[in-house]
Amino acid sequence: MSPPSPSVYIVEDEVLVGMELSERLHALGYRVLGRATGGDEAMGALQRLRPDLVIADIHLGTEPSGIALAEHLRRRDPAVPVVFLSARSDCATLDAARRVAPAGLLVQPWDERALHATLQVALARAAIERQREAAAADRLERELRRAAARHEASLYRMAAGMAQAFSNLLGVALAQIGLARHALDDPARLTRSLTEAEATIATAGRHLEFLRRYAGGGRPSLRRLDLGELCRRAAGDAHALLPAGARLAVVTDSFGPLVVGDPEMLAMAVGELLRNAGEALPEGGGEIELWAQEVTAGEVAALRWWPTDWRAGSGRFAAITVFDTGEGIADSDRPLVFEPFYSTRALGRGLGLAVVVAAARAAGGAVAVQSSPGSGTALRMVLPIDAGGDA
Incomplete structure (x- = not known):
């Protein structure tokens, strides 16, 4: 099954020019989804339609202009390319068109070969850009998954490390307290064991305080x-x-x-x-x-x-x-x-x-x-x- 023909929407204030363009596009194998003679009409129609490409006259008879329409489309749906039509090719017109980075510019009078070539290049560029965006989105998704996996591994490592560290400190403190219990009749040994147990517990407290400060909490003594x-x-x-x-x-x-x-x-x-x-x-x-x-x-x-x-x-x-x-x-x-x-x-x-x-x-x-x-x-x-x- 062959892919559908590319769809086009035309914005041209001169009705006869718009009709001629529509006929030529049909002859070249494009599907014309509709025509508008002004920017407001086109904006309303393009809320419902999503053509593969928009052809717009730069100088429409009323505001908004074709350039304003292209800016609107770029904000709303940047994947839809816009090709400009113009009867003029002076520097001011070209500079105005360049500001919105159109997919192409056709200066009248144009023939079918130039029309077809310009549209094909615009559609090809749009397809390449969509592929790039899809690849970038895929890379971002993979990176987010890797980041989530790293975060999960980090939490596991921290939990396991904390459990082992505090288990070790608790074991040492309990052993020191046990030694103190057996040294009740020896004040020097009792004092030494209790002092060591106190130091071990203080070490555990410093571990907790540093973890809290590492996470952005606590109040350091500056x-x-x-x-x-x-x-x-x-x-x-x-x-x-x-x-x-x-x-x-x-x-x-x-x-x-x-x-x-x-x-x-x-x-x-x-x-x-x-x-x-x-x-x-x-x-x-x-x-x-x-x-x-x-x-x-x-x-x-x-x-x-x-x-x-x-x-x-x-x-x-x-x-x-x-x-x-x-x-x-x-x-x-x-x-x-x-x-x-x-x-x-x-x-x-x-x-x-x-x-x-x-x-x-x-x-x-x-x-x-x-x-x-x-x-x-x-x-x-x-x-x-x-x-x-x-x-």
């Missing part, structure tokens, strides 16, 4: 602080956590840059960045560098940041950057590294780099990762520089 000094202290605390053979270099100015943030969260974030870098090093060790410095607006604009809705303002920025000479991060893992409890090694290693995102978010900043397999990794947390005054 203060004005020297980022270089914070990094130097955090690096000193982290030395014991690094593997044997890891060589850590800290590069900061003697003072500044100054930012406003939660000191405890930022210190934990730097510690997590260094711990992550240490775990990424090959057996036998490697190099880790910790930098605290001001960065340019171009450097900020060039990277993809987490949270993904973060937008840099117009001020100045400081960055904490940790480089390592480890194995690098696979492309498929890179979008996931800042999710709570995500690890390429084993499930349930803790909050992971989500701590860094929470600390950056609390200070109005964001986090980025630059890495490729075999080339090491650079993790960067960018924070607005404090313009002055007390936080």
Whole structure:
């Protein structure tokens, strides 16, 4: 069964021209769905009809013009191409037509060959555009499905990680309380066991607080602080956590840059960045560098940041950057590294780099990762520089 002939709607204020055009289209094998002599009449008819193509005179006798009609059709149904007719080909007419990007322009007098060729090209372009739109819609649907699957996997990973982390902490706390029960006659052992149990429960509380802040809740304790000094202290605390053979270099100015943030969260974030870098090093060790410095607006604009809705303002920025000479991060893992409890090694290693995102978010900043397999990794947390005054 052959496909139906293309359907056309004609808008021409000169009745005889419209009739002649209709006859020629019939002779060429097109179906003419109707004719209108004005823009208002055409708009009303095209509410009911959906032709494959509209032929409209640019200069209709009354308003709206053919150009206004084309603009209306493009807003309502951009898939229907419009071919203009005109008795003039001056620059003003061509410029006016070009503004609405018609599918074609026929300048009178025209013959059947020119008419047929123009309409066939317009219909072919419209078909290609529909195919592109369908392909784009299909790609979008597939991407939405993949995003939904990633979201589901992320929720599962977070739930499983939280369950394992809190189960471990609860087990440790219960064991410490059990030791305390058997040390009632030994005040020193009793105090030590209860203190350790208290510290374990406090760790669980920090996990919950960081999860809450990662999700955008909670109220961080913001203060004005020297980022270089914070990094130097955090690096000193982290030395014991690094593997044997890891060589850590800290590069900061003697003072500044100054930012406003939660000191405890930022210190934990730097510690997590260094711990992550240490775990990424090959057996036998490697190099880790910790930098605290001001960065340019171009450097900020060039990277993809987490949270993904973060937008840099117009001020100045400081960055904490940790480089390592480890194995690098696979492309498929890179979008996931800042999710709570995500690890390429084993499930349930803790909050992971989500701590860094929470600390950056609390200070109005964001986090980025630059890495490729075999080339090491650079993790960067960018924070607005404090313009002055007390936080």
